[in-house]
Amino acid sequence: KILILDFGSQVTQLIARRVREAHVYCEVHPCDVTSDWVREFAADGRLKGVILSGSHASVYEVDDRAPDAVFELGIPVLGICYGMQTMAQQLGGKVEGSNSREFGYAEVRAHGHTKLLEGIEDFSTPQGHGMLKVWMSHGDKVTQMPEGFKIMASTPSCPIAGMADEARRYYAVQFHPEVTHTVQGAAMLNRFVRDICGASPDWIMGDYIEEAVARIREQVGNEEVILGLSGGVDSSVAAALIHRAIGDQLTCVFVDHGLLRLNEGDMVMDMFEGKLHAKVVRVDASDLFLGELVGVSEPEQKRKIIGRLFVDVFKAEASKLKAANAGSQGASFLAQGTIYPDVIESGGAKSKKAVTIKSHHNVGGLPEQLGLKLLEPLRDLFKDEVRELGVALGLPREMVYRHPFPGPGLGVRILGEVKKEYADLLRRADAIFIEELRNWIDEATGKSWYDLTSQAFTVFLPVKSVGVMGDGRTYDYVVALRAVQTSDFMTADWAELPYGLLKKTSGRIINEVRGINRVTYDVSSKPPATIEWE
Numbered sequence: 001k002i003l004i005l006d007f008g009s010q011v012t013q014l015i016a017r018r019v020r021e022a023h024v025y026c027e028v029h030p031c032d033v034t035s036d037w038v039r040e041f042a043a044d045g046r047l048k049g050v051i052l053s054g055s056h057a058s059v060y061e062v063d064d065r066a067p068d069a070v071f072e073l074g075i076p077v078l079g080i081c082y083g084m085q086t087m088a089q090q091l092g093g094k095v096e097g098s099n100s101r102e103f104g105y106a107e108v109r110a111h112g113h114t115k116l117l118e119g120i121e122d123f124s125t126p127q128g129h130g131m132l133k134v135w136m137s138h139g140d141k142v143t144q145m146p147e148g149f150k151i152m153a154s155t156p157s158c159p160i161a162g163m164a165d166e167a168r169r170y171y172a173v174q175f176h177p178e179v180t181h182t183v184q185g186a187a188m189l190n191r192f193v194r195d196i197c198g199a200s201p202d203w204i205m206g207d208y209i210e211e212a213v214a215r216i217r218e219q220v221g222n223e224e225v226i227l228g229l230s231g232g233v234d235s236s237v238a239a240a241l242i243h244r245a246i247g248d249q250l251t252c253v254f255v256d257h258g259l260l261r262l263n264e265g266d267m268v269m270d271m272f273e274g275k276l277h278a279k280v281v282r283v284d285a286s287d288l289f290l291g292e293l294v295g296v297s298e299p300e301q302k303r304k305i306i307g308r309l310f311v312d313v314f315k316a317e318a319s320k321l322k323a324a325n326a327g328s329q330g331a332s333f334l335a336q337g338t339i340y341p342d343v344i345e346s347g348g349a350k351s352k353k354a355v356t357i358k359s360h361h362n363v364g365g366l367p368e369q370l371g372l373k374l375l376e377p378l379r380d381l382f383k384d385e386v387r388e389l390g391v392a393l394g395l396p397r398e399m400v401y402r403h404p405f406p407g408p409g410l411g412v413r414i415l416g417e418v419k420k421e422y423a424d425l426l427r428r429a430d431a432i433f434i435e436e437l438r439n440w441i442d443e444a445t446g447k448s449w450y451d452l453t454s455q456a457f458t459v460f461l462p463v464k465s466v467g468v469m470g471d472g473r474t475y476d477y478v479v480a481l482r483a484v485q486t487s488d489f490m491t492a493d494w495a496e497l498p499y500g501l502l503k504k505t506s507g508r509i510i511n512e513v514r515g516i517n518r519v520t521y522d523v524s525s526k527p528p529a530t531i532e533w534e
């Protein structure tokens with residue numbers, strides 16, 4: 001196993017992710033664990049190496065240092081950014097401060113052969129120097145290496161961008177190998193954990209389940225947990241994982257706000273109650289939601305109403321459950337499918353200096369209001385890891401690889417005022433679009449267009465246009481198809497769907513969904529448009 005000591009960088013979890021990708025088991029712990037703790041952690045003989053992360057601060061602002069035991073165990077250590085600086089200082093070198101810090105692209109020259117960088121390069125100069133394309137944290141830098149170290153990498157502005165003491169197997173880099181902008185970063189971390197530390201690549205998602213199950217059992221004990229199941233990927237995987245750990249101590253509450261996709265409610269119940277045998281309370285609150293939305297057409301106001309009602313309904317269910325279980329304490333934990341990108345986005349990256357952690361947008365503030373403790377077993381995982389975990393837990397691939405669906409559901413896909421009639425038309429049109437995307441296979445890649453797009457859906461436009469059907473004139477509603485490709489949902493391109501796919505989808509919607517006589521395709525990218533229309 002590998003120990004990652006976290007000095008508070010926003011990207012520490014990326015180091016863990018890269019190590020997991022190398023199939024090596026690792027744990028992230030705060031940098032201020034004691035030397036005794038480190039020795040205890042290593043006592044089973046499985047600890048093969050330590051990685052010291054970067055920090056958001058400078059060595060001059062904070063005095064965080066690695067516990068001395070790290071350098072007494074005789075195992076390899078890799079320092080990254082701040083981790084390099086603290087390694088240099090702790091072993092007798094010098095670090096020079098600077099007021100300016102920036103994070104940016106740099107080309108780094110690799111010096112001589114070190115086991116960490118040997119054979120790893122992006123290009124070579126005419127003089128034959130191996131060069132690496134990296135993301136560098138400029139600012140403080142090591143100006144004098146500790147005894148025993150030699151230069152491993154340099155740039156003109158940072159002569160000691162990497163250093164190594166190969167006898168002791170200590171390596172350090174000023175740049176960030178864990179971010180994808182460092183082209184060979186994954187190769188370097190792989191080299192460190194597998195070849196230098198000799199950690200065995202035997203870690204798989206199945207092991208993660210066992211560890212997570214053990215952690216959940218320990219955290220929860222014999223108390224009860226409730227979870228808001230939305231049918232989305234994250235809450236579904238969290239539910240399956242927690243159910244695996246504590247079975248009937250978990251109650252899922254599935255709020256149907258009447259703005260879900262076609263048959264979604266039944267599918268969720270079938271999966272969780274039918275197949276997994278989890279306790280699921282289905283609350284049909286569609287009348288309540290649709291009732292409160294009458295006459296409301298402003299998008300933000302709609303979102304607020306849906307969000308507030310969701311919290312109200314969930315709270316009411318939670319107290320009902322408590323009353324029904326008179327005698328027992330009722331739930332004391334609220335489980336959420338918060339994943340690592342949510343944690344970063346809300347500025348609460350896990351670190352010993354963790355700032356306030358904002359909860360998931362759909363149930364923000366709930367744990368405090370309900371007086372519940374939070375259980376967030378997916379906090380350290382990235383989306384694709386959550387999906388892998390879902391599959392390993394036995395959830396159907398189709399569910400786990402679904403496009404994201406916003407909390408307010410069709411509420412933000414029906415422009416203006418929401419009506420049941422509109423929602424019913426939209427659900428049917430959308431189901432046809434999704435079915436066609438799944439059926440349409442791209443020859444070049446062998447993938448369906450559903451898998452080739454990041455998010456695709458149908459939007460209901462409450463305007464009528466004239467058409468002709470058979471011998472008659474129609475005067476019906478319009479829908480827009482939306483399909484985008486994106487890696488982070490912050491920017492997105494509209495997908496160049498095959499004309500044949502658009503043609504078939506449009507034909508089917510107009511013929512099969514009476515009430516819609518026109519289909520348009522949205523060719524706007526984000527920015528300046530957003531992915532959702534509201």
Ligand code: XMP
Nearest residue numbers: 361404405406407408455489526530531532
């Ligand atoms: P926009 O429309 O802002 O959407 O480009 C970016 C991504 O966020 C999703 N989205 C939401 N997800 N609750 C959610 O859980 C929301 O209120 C919400 N609003 C937008 C959207 O579907 C897209 O994937």
